[in-house]
Amino acid sequence: MAPPSDSRPVVISGPSGVGKGTLYNLLFERHPDTFCSSVSHTTRSPREGERDGVHYHFTTMENFERLIADDAFIEHAKFGGNRYGTSKQTVAEQTAKGRVVILDIEMEGVKQIQEQRARGSSLDARYVFIAPPSVELLEQRLRGRGTETEESVQKRLTQALVELEYSKTPGVHDKIIVNDDLETAYKELEDFIYQPAPAAQQV
Numbered sequence: 001m002a003p004p005s006d007s008r009p010v011v012i013s014g015p016s017g018v019g020k021g022t023l024y025n026l027l028f029e030r031h032p033d034t035f036c037s038s039v040s041h042t043t044r045s046p047r048e049g050e051r052d053g054v055h056y057h058f059t060t061m062e063n064f065e066r067l068i069a070d071d072a073f074i075e076h077a078k079f080g081g082n083r084y085g086t087s088k089q090t091v092a093e094q095t096a097k098g099r100v101v102i103l104d105i106e107m108e109g110v111k112q113i114q115e116q117r118a119r120g121s122s123l124d125a126r127y128v129f130i131a132p133p134s135v136e137l138l139e140q141r142l143r144g145r146g147t148e149t150e151e152s153v154q155k156r157l158t159q160a161l162v163e164l165e166y167s168k169t170p171g172v173h174d175k176i177i178v179n180d181d182l183e184t185a186y187k188e189l190e191d192f193i194y195q196p197a198p199a200a201q202q203v
């Protein structure tokens with residue numbers, strides 16, 4: 001399959017545990033060499049199986065703050081007591097390789113990128129929100145993943161309600177996908193990403 005004609009980065013957001021990672025990992029698997037992750041920096045500890053430089057750049061609070069002072073981030077935010085940020089360098093390097101960059105970021109990061117854009121600078125991206133079929137199912141998935149402490153589950157569920165409310169703001173997201181049946185949601189994501197670019201984006 002030819003790469004997407006709209007090569008702008010795709011920002012994927014949605015509550016923790018909704019299936020963002022599951023969906024874009026399918027995209028990576030089914031379209032090798034087409035996409036890449038923006039590989040954020042975070043101060044949280046790696047989960048079992050997560051590798052430094054692949055899933056995240058795992059870093060200390062001290063180093064994270066130094067990166068903020070150096071203006072190294074496109075956006076950064078606090079989530080569940082940890083810090084997360086997207087480095088300018090990572091997105092620039094991957095875009096230069098001709099890959100469509102996928103950013104998995106929470107709501108404050110989405111707001112920051114859109115505010116910068118409104119002021120005429122920074123990323124021109126497409127925005128997808130992944131919603132759960134219900135809050136109950138979201139909680140089941142988050143717990144079922146088995147990666148979070150009870151305290152972390154509670155923080156993430158509280159924040160999920162805020163993110164779900166924000167997703168109703170008109171004009172923020174280009175596409176909202178309910179991740180109920182995985183393959184149906186995946187197809188919606190793939191179709192959205194591969195839809196023809198608006199005329200101004202075509203090269």
Ligand code: ADP
Pocket residue numbers: 014015016017018019020021022023141142144145179180181182183185
């Ligand atoms: P996120 O990246 O949004 O935090 P994950 O991709 O880690 O979420 O998914 C959370 C859990 O939900 C995982 O255990 C995953 O296997 C499961 N999951 C994802 N999508 C679905 C789905 N459509 N139906 C059932 N379980 C799902």
Ligand code: 5GP
Pocket residue numbers: 013014015016040041044075076077079084085086104105106107108109110
């Ligand atoms: P997790 O700890 O489950 O990997 O991620 C927690 C939350 O942080 C998720 O909502 C994820 O989208 C968000 N996140 C991951 N990386 C970044 C980032 O670079 N910036 C922002 N703003 N959020 C991020």
